[in-house]
Amino acid sequence: MASQPTLKSSGxxxxxxxxxxxxxxxxxxxxxxxxxxxxxxxxVLLIDSDPDRxxxxxxxxxxxxxxxxxxxxxxxxxIDLIGELQPDVLIxxxxxxxxxxxxxxxxxxQTHPKPIVMFVEDGDGSLARQAVRAGVSAYIVDxxxxxxxxxxxxxxxxxxxxxxxxxxxxxxxxxxxxxRKVIERAKGLLMEKRELSEQAAFEAMRSMAMKQGKPLKExxxxxxxxxxxxxx
Amino acid sequence: xxxxxDLRIGMARLTDGIVFAIAKEMGAFERQGLNVSLSxxxxxxxxRDQLALGDLDAAHMLSPMVAGSAAGxxxxxxxxxxxxxxxxxxxxxxxSNSLYEQMCEAAPETMSRRPLSxxxxxxxxxxxxxxxxxxxxxxxxxxxSMHAYELRYWMGAAGIDPDRDxxxxxxxxxQMVDSLAAGVIDGYCVGEPWNNTAVSAGLGRTxxxxxxxxxxxxxxxxxxxxxxxxxxxxxxxxxxxxxLEAAAWVDKPENRIAAAxxxxxxxxxxxxxxxxxxxxxxxxxxxxxxxxxxxxDFNVFxxxxxxxxxxxxxxxxxxxxxxxGQAPADLDIDxxxxxxxxxxxxxxxxxxxxxxxxxxDEKIEGAHVHSWALEEATRPIAFGPDRFLDGRRFxxxxxxxxxxxxxxxxxxxxxxxxxxxxxxxxxx
Numbered sequence: 001m002a003s004q005p006t007l008k009s010s011g012x013x014x015x016x017x018x019x020x021x022x023x024x025x026x027x028x029x030x031x032x033x034x035x036x037x038x039x040x041x042x043x044v045l046l047i048d049s050d051p052d053r054x055x056x057x058x059x060x061x062x063x064x065x066x067x068x069x070x071x072x073x074x075x076x077x078x079i080d081l082i083g084e085l086q087p088d089v090l091i092x093x094x095x096x097x098x099x100x101x102x103x104x105x106x107x108x109x110q111t112h113p114k115p116i117v118m119f120v121e122d123g124d125g126s127l128a129r130q131a132v133r134a135g136v137s138a139y140i141v142d143x144x145x146x147x148x149x150x151x152x153x154x155x156x157x158x159x160x161x162x163x164x165x166x167x168x169x170x171x172x173x174x175x176x177x178x179x180r181k182v183i184e185r186a187k188g189l190l191m192e193k194r195e196l197s198e199q200a201a202f203e204a205m206r207s208m209a210m211k212q213g214k215p216l217k218e219x220x221x222x223x224x225x226x227x228x229x230x231x232x
Numbered sequence: 233x234x235x236x237x238d239l240r241i242g243m244a245r246l247t248d249g250i251v252f253a254i255a256k257e258m259g260a261f262e263r264q265g266l267n268v269s270l271s272x273x274x275x276x277x278x279x280r281d282q283l284a285l286g287d288l289d290a291a292h293m294l295s296p297m298v299a300g301s302a303a304g305x306x307x308x309x310x311x312x313x314x315x316x317x318x319x320x321x322x323x324x325x326x327x328s329n330s331l332y333e334q335m336c337e338a339a340p341e342t343m344s345r346r347p348l349s350x351x352x353x354x355x356x357x358x359x360x361x362x363x364x365x366x367x368x369x370x371x372x373x374x375x376x377s378m379h380a381y382e383l384r385y386w387m388g389a390a391g392i393d394p395d396r397d398x399x400x401x402x403x404x405x406x407q408m409v410d411s412l413a414a415g416v417i418d419g420y421c422v423g424e425p426w427n428n429t430a431v432s433a434g435l436g437r438t439x440x441x442x443x444x445x446x447x448x449x450x451x452x453x454x455x456x457x458x459x460x461x462x463x464x465x466x467x468x469x470x471x472x473x474x475x476l477e478a479a480a481w482v483d484k485p486e487n488r489i490a491a492a493x494x495x496x497x498x499x500x501x502x503x504x505x506x507x508x509x510x511x512x513x514x515x516x517x518x519x520x521x522x523x524x525x526x527x528x529d530f531n532v533f534x535x536x537x538x539x540x541x542x543x544x545x546x547x548x549x550x551x552x553x554x555x556x557g558q559a560p561a562d563l564d565i566d567x568x569x570x571x572x573x574x575x576x577x578x579x580x581x582x583x584x585x586x587x588x589x590x591x592x593d594e595k596i597e598g599a600h601v602h603s604w605a606l607e608e609a610t611r612p613i614a615f616g617p618d619r620f621l622d623g624r625r626f627x628x629x630x631x632x633x634x635x636x637x638x639x640x641x642x643x644x645x646x647x648x649x650x651x652x653x654x655x656x657x658x659x660x
Contacts, residue, residue, distance in 0.1 A: 075403040076369060076416035094281070097274035097404035104375055104402025 041066050044153070045087035047078075047098050053119060053144065057091060060149025075101055087114060089153050094118040115160030117153055119144050179217040186220035189227050235464040236289070239268045239471065242279045243292040245406055245501055247424040247511055248319045248452050250491050251533060252292060253500045255478035263477070264470035272499060274404055276374045283455055284308040289464075290471060292318065293455030299549040300376035302572035303559050313461060314453035315577035316472050317541050318479070320532035322451050322511070323379050323442035324427040325386060327419035328412055331356065331368065332437040347444035347621055350390035357397050370394070371403040371411065371420040378451055381552040382442045383421040388638070389622045395556070412436050423451070424511035424531070425503050432507060443529055446597075447617040448536055450545040461577070472581035476539060480587070483534035488512040529616055536615045537590055537606070540582075541573040544594035544628040551631050555638055565631055588613045597626040 042065035046057055049071040061067055073081050078101055082090070092099060102116065183205070190201035209219045239261075243249035252270055255261050261268040271288070273279045280297060282288045284307075293314070301312040327335070331353075336343050338359065339352035357368060372379040387394050394400055403411050403420065409430045411417045419436075420426075430436040442449055454475060461468050482491050492509040495501045501508055514528040532538045546569040553559035575593045582589035592608045598620045606613045620626070626634055 074407045075371065075411040076401055077411075077414070079401055095273060095275060095278050097406060099275040099277040100374055100404050101402050103277050 042089070042153070043068070043085060043087040044089055044091060045070050045082065045085060046091045047071055047096055048091060048093040050093060053093070056144050056146050057149050060146035061153075064150060065153075070098075074098055078102075079105060082114070089115045089117060089157055091117045091119070091153070094120045115156045117156045179215075179220075182217055182224065183220045186223040189223060193227070234265050234467050234470055236467045237265055237267055239266055239289040239467070240271065240287070241268055241290045241292075242271050242273050242282060242288045243500070244276065244279065245272055245274055246292075246452075247492075247495055247501055247508055248322050248531060248533075249292045249500065250495045250512070251318055251475055251478050251482055253494050253497070254482050254491060255474050257494055258478065258481060260474040260477040260481075261471075264474040266467070266470055266474060270499075272502075274406055276377075276404075280306075280308065283457065284311050286457070286460075289456070289460065289467075291455045293453055294374055294377045295450045295453045295545065296376040296378060296381065296549045296553075297374070298453055298455050299546050299568070299572045300553065300558075302546075302568040303550055303553060303563055303565075304568075305376065305553070305559060310571065311457055312455050313458045313572055313574055314455055314541055315461070315468070315574040315581075316454040316475055317450055317539050317545075318452040318454060318475075318533070320448045320451060320536065320538045321441070321443040321529060322531045323382055323421055323423050324438045325383060325419060325421045325440050326408075326412070326427045326430050326436045326438045328415070328417075328436050329434075331418045332439075348440045350387050350392055353387070354390045354392050357392060361397070367397060367399045368418045369399040369401065369416065371401050371408060371417045371422075373405050373408075373422055374402060375558070376553070378442065378449060378549075379421040379423070381549065381556075382445045382449070384552070384556060386440060386445050386621065409433070409435065425501065425507040428510045429503065429507045441527065441530060443527070445621045447619045448529065448532060448538075448615070449618075450542070450549070453541065458571070461574075468577065469581050469584070472578065473585050476534075476581060476585045476587055479534040479539055483532070483538075485513070485528070488514075532616070537588065537609070537613050539578065539587075540590050541575050541578055542590075542594060543569045543573050543575065544597050544626070546573040547594065547628045547631060548597055548626050551626070551634060555635060561635075569628075583610070594628045596628070598624055 042061070044057075044061060044065045044067045046054065046067050047070045048054060048057075054069070058067055068085060068087065070078060070081055074097070078098055082102075082105070090102065092102065102114075186205060187198065187201045190196050190204060191198060194201070194204075196204065205216060205219050205223070209216045212219065241252060243252045249272075256268055256270055273282075276294060276297065279288070279291045279293065283291045283293070293312070295314070295317070297306075298312045298314045300306050301308055302310060304310065334356045335352035338355035342349050342351045353368075360366070360368065370383060372383055374380070384394050387398075392398070401417070403417065405422050405426050408417075408420045408422045408426045412420065412430055413433075413435050419439075421442075427438045431438055442451070454471070456468065481487055489509060489512075492505055492512045495508050495512070496503060496505040511530055514530045515526060547565050550559060550563060550565045550568055554561050554563060575590070579589050581587075588609055588611050590606055590609045590613065595606075595618075597618050600615065600617050601619045602617055604615050604617075606615050624634075624637065
């Protein structure tokens with residue numbers, strides 16, 4: 001894939017000083033650029049064995065981040081390393097077999113989700129845009145120079161946090177909705193079988209939840225399960 | 233005639249990618265007017281992304297990657313489809329020598345029977361938990377893979393809940409053996425040559441093959457983008473014809489040694505011939521030094537209408553996704569299976585190549601303990617057994633009923649559960 005190092009403006013345009021929303025003060029310092037003293041610098045885990053890219057990334061992040069290398073660590077050991085280091089971002093070779101391991105972390109274990117940055121050569125930038133839109137959680141870019149590394153990483157982190165927040169919200173509202181359905185169903189069962197009023201059925205479940213120290217949804221699930229076990 | 237003749241196809245570093253290598257080396261692509269450049273990849277995610285983003289025209293893919301996309305899972309929902317199954321069977325579960333010995337000690341009576349049950353493993357798991365030890369660690373190659381569902385099925389049949397009782401991770405095929413050797417994992421489910429390699433090196437024991445878990449189960453497919461298939465229908469058909477020709481050649485027992493020589497080349501699997509040939513000829517080593525076990529159907533590439541993309545296969549895969557909490561219980565499996573697997577497109581190519589082809593899109597899986605003949609086909613087709621390890625049947629018309637047979641209450645009650653679980657213990 002031949003391509004000339006022409007970096008798209010998208011790499012730097014979202015680097016605005018509006019990172020206030022981020023929780024860690026270190027990120028403010030980092031995006032400010034050129035800050036000499038930083039109590040907790042960005043932790044970057046680099047999983048790439050290409051010497052040119054390693055050099056560019058290290059140069060680009062020299063001032064603001066700690067770059068750890070993990071190109072020779074694979075599988076479980078890599079998972080453990082990620083758990084131990086808690087990097088702010090992973091930079092990975094897009095063809096690296098370790099990509100599957102890291103994806104597995106998200107889908108199987110659903111722990112330590114981290115923003116991932118992949119650098120690939122991409123002539124017209126369509127790959128990069130599509131990948132980001134598709135939510136690969138990667139920021140793909142070409143024409144890598146040391147000066148571009150930091151902005152790209154900042155965008156990836158910012159994007160990742162945004163998507164994560166949206167996802168968490170969506171998940172929560174889905175769960176709330178599901179819980180409400182289960183509770184309604186259990187309430188209906190109690191009303192029907194015990195001939196209770198709606199209010200009394202709800203109170204019965206709530207007092208059981210309090211007594212057992214369990215969420216209302218769990219109590220409702222138990223009621224439904226036991227009821228199906230006993231038959232209608 | 234062809235909308236596109238220069239194609240880029242991606243393949244993984246696995247023996248079952250041999251069909252692509254053969255199609256190229258034997259001129260099958262050329263005969264269909266296709267100029268194919270094959271690239272080999274070490275990451276399923278890399279193959280998936282490049283196919284999704286148009287960098288590849290078609291790819292060697294895990295059947296559940298395509299099914300998962302149609303089920304709305306992963307970063308590229310509703311993007312992929314397949315009209316061609318590359319092979320049946322081909323995976324196995326291998327454990328470290330140390331775990332094997334522990335299993336023998338824990339339940340010697342179960343260890344000589346085939347197919348080997350995971351009961352001994354269950355005892356080891358329980359003993360470790362009772363002693364406060366760390367859970368055993370197992371790996372598969374991708375969250376949406378037959379490897380994952382086979383490993384889970386085998387364990388589930390013995391009462392092990394892989395999510396609760398074990399530590400599961402994803403390790404690319406080429407790194408499995410090293411991980412086992414280094415002691416970071418205790419076992420894995422992977423395709424060849426990575427079971428034979430561990431056994432040959434004296435690092436582990438293969439316990440069970442995927443064909444013993446589900447005989448003639450689906451494995452890899454030819455993945456394409458749905459919009460690609462619509463845009464390049466003639467090219468797609470030419471590709472299917474070329475692969476049918478290559479698959480028929482590879483499937484013949486007398487060609488398997490030549491196929492292994494090609495697969496061993498550095499640009500394909502790039503592993504020693506000796507480690508590759510066993511799975512292709514169906515003579516697998518189960519234990520270092522022991523006699524090879526004869527498994528002529530270890531890799532099926534053409535016979536039994538192996539290339540037909542059965543919708544019942546797609547549906548079984550999606551049912552497993554629900555069973556293990558990857559997909560929501562209210563997933564519209566009918567629609568997703570129609571989207572993912574395209575037997576209609578396969579039939580066109582099969583007719584052109586005069587290959588026998590099923591006339592039905594789905595069948596009851598697990599109904600045949602022995603070989604049988606499919607009559608609902610362009611001409612009767614001999615089929616191998618499709619038995620499941622535990623004797624269950626999968627009726628694609630009653631997936632809800634099928635799922636009721638599995639006891640996974642804690643997962644079932646998460647989210648909007650439509651299927652009411654069979655509760656064996658009232659409280660978790």
